[in-house]
Amino acid sequence: MPVSITQRAGVFSELPKLLREKGADPARVFAGSGIDPDTLDVQSRIPFEGVLQVLDRAGAMTGIPHIGLLVGLSFDLLKHHGPIAQLMMTATTLKQALLDFVTWQPGYSSGAIVYLESFGDEIAFGYATFAAASPGNRMLHDLVVGVGIRMIQILSHGRVKPIEIHFTCREPDNLAEYRTLLPYPKQFNQSRTCIFLETEKMTAPLKDADERARARLLEQIESAIWARPPTMTQRVNHSLRHVLHHDKPKMALVAAELGVHPRTLRRRLADENTSFEALRDEMHFTVTCELLEMTDLSVGEISAFLAFASPGVLSESFRRWSGSSPSQWRKLSRQQVT
Numbered sequence: 001m002p003v004s005i006t007q008r009a010g011v012f013s014e015l016p017k018l019l020r021e022k023g024a025d026p027a028r029v030f031a032g033s034g035i036d037p038d039t040l041d042v043q044s045r046i047p048f049e050g051v052l053q054v055l056d057r058a059g060a061m062t063g064i065p066h067i068g069l070l071v072g073l074s075f076d077l078l079k080h081h082g083p084i085a086q087l088m089m090t091a092t093t094l095k096q097a098l099l100d101f102v103t104w105q106p107g108y109s110s111g112a113i114v115y116l117e118s119f120g121d122e123i124a125f126g127y128a129t130f131a132a133a134s135p136g137n138r139m140l141h142d143l144v145v146g147v148g149i150r151m152i153q154i155l156s157h158g159r160v161k162p163i164e165i166h167f168t169c170r171e172p173d174n175l176a177e178y179r180t181l182l183p184y185p186k187q188f189n190q191s192r193t194c195i196f197l198e199t200e201k202m203t204a205p206l207k208d209a210d211e212r213a214r215a216r217l218l219e220q221i222e223s224a225i226w227a228r229p230p231t232m233t234q235r236v237n238h239s240l241r242h243v244l245h246h247d248k249p250k251m252a253l254v255a256a257e258l259g260v261h262p263r264t265l266r267r268r269l270a271d272e273n274t275s276f277e278a279l280r281d282e283m284h285f286t287v288t289c290e291l292l293e294m295t296d297l298s299v300g301e302i303s304a305f306l307a308f309a310s311p312g313v314l315s316e317s318f319r320r321w322s323g324s325s326p327s328q329w330r331k332l333s334r335q336q337v338t
Contacts, residue, residue: 005130007051008108009044011080011147015058015071016040022062029057042080045227048111048129052136059139066177068139072146073181077154083217083224084108088155090214095202097155098125106238107225112144113241117194122163123202125152126194128241130286137294138169141193148195149182160201166190169294189295191305192245232268233279240283248307249283251276285321288314292330299326 016026016037026037033050040046059065077085084104091097098116105114112129127144129137145165152160164185171188172178178186230238239257243249254276255262269275284306291302303314318326 005048005111006045006109007048007111008042008082009040009046010042010082010108011071011075011143012046012051013040013042013044013080014074015054018067018071018074019058019062022064022067024058024061029061030054042082048109049134052134052140054136055139055143056134056136065139065172065174066142066181068142069146069178069181072143072148073150075147075150077151083221087214087217087221088151089208090210090217091155091206092209092211093203093206094152094156094160094197095123097206098151098202101151104221104225106230106234107222107227110230110234113238114144115242115245117246118199119196121199122196123199124166124192124194124196126192126245128168128192128245128287129290130237130241130283137290141168141294145182145193145195152195152197155206156201157207159204160197163196163198166192166194166196168193168290170296189297191291191295191297191301231272232265233272233274236265236269236276236279237283240280241287244283244287244306249280281317281321284317288318288326289329289333292326293333302326 016030019026019029019037030037033053034047035044035050035054055068059067064070077088081088084101084107087104088097088100091100095116102114102116105112110130112127115124115126115128117124117126125148127141127148129140145167149162149165152162162184164187165182167186167188168190169188235258236254239254240249243253243257247253251262251265255265258265260268266276269279287306288302291297291305297305298311299315300311303311306314308314308317315326318324318329322329324332
């Protein structure tokens with residue numbers, strides 16, 4: 001039986017209130033999603049696909065396509081992020097605090113990752129999903145950018161500001177709203193959704209550091225955030241999505257990241273009725289679909305990002321996975337949206 005993909009509600013729990021403020025009925029927006037707006041709170045574990053469905057419908061019913069960004073910017077670290085927030089608040093630097101988030105976030109979501117990646121004198125604080133392409137993805141990426149901005153503001157007491165924000169989506173029609181809500185340089189049609197920060201500022205001391213409280217919280221956090229331990233399949237999916245951002249997703253690399261021998265990894269996956277190759281192909285397909293639907297990146301650019309040998313190799317693989325070429329799939333997906 002496949003494991004359901006879930007998400008801790010966190011700041012998403014603010015959406016019913018925002019819908020009412022904008023004149024929309026939460027019951028109609030949430031209908032059929034598997035999420036009850038009347039009982040939703042920060043601790044609720046909700047279906048990831050339901051989150052995407054609700055965000056898409058919220059934008060349509062309110063006429064506010066950037067509603068995900070409004071939700072994200074309402075983020076309050078301690079209110080919405082529970083035990084992980086408590087640990088982050090004790091960190092000695094902003095980098096350590098964000099690494100705490102990266103390390104423990106899988107306990108809150110089995111459908112997405114967050115990551116930190118170095119690019120010379122900059123660090124990318126990014127987000128990516130495992131979900132298949134969905135209309136709600138655009139609003140979800142907006143939401144997490146809002147959360148990331150607020151997280152950085154709160155932890156640094158406003159001292160650290162983004163260098164630039166990248167979005168895995170086309171430029172919105174209402175660009176003025178993004179300029180107002182996110183007064184930082186922005187790039188759309190990118191291969192990743194992330195916030196670029198100066199490395200030097202990431203290592204500056206934080207005012208609220210508390211080593212004693214940190215040691216105590218580290219002893220308690222695992223039991224506090226995991227509803228159940230992740231399966232090996234979930235751990236591999238998480239690692240694959242991360243590795244895709246900087247290298248070819250080889251078994252040896254993923255096994256090393258997970259701290260197991262490749263033979264052990266293969267055996268554990270076989271026990272869960274899957275294989276590394278099957279999970280890698282599924283992840284490649286998912287990310288390719290996301291980039292085809294949400295951006296105007298060419299097949300060549302997508303191929304380079306995913307480290308395929310050539311655009312032709314990606315096209316051949318994509319046809320095997322989906323039965324159509326990338327360009328045909330993109331055209332059909334956009335017709336369905338419109």
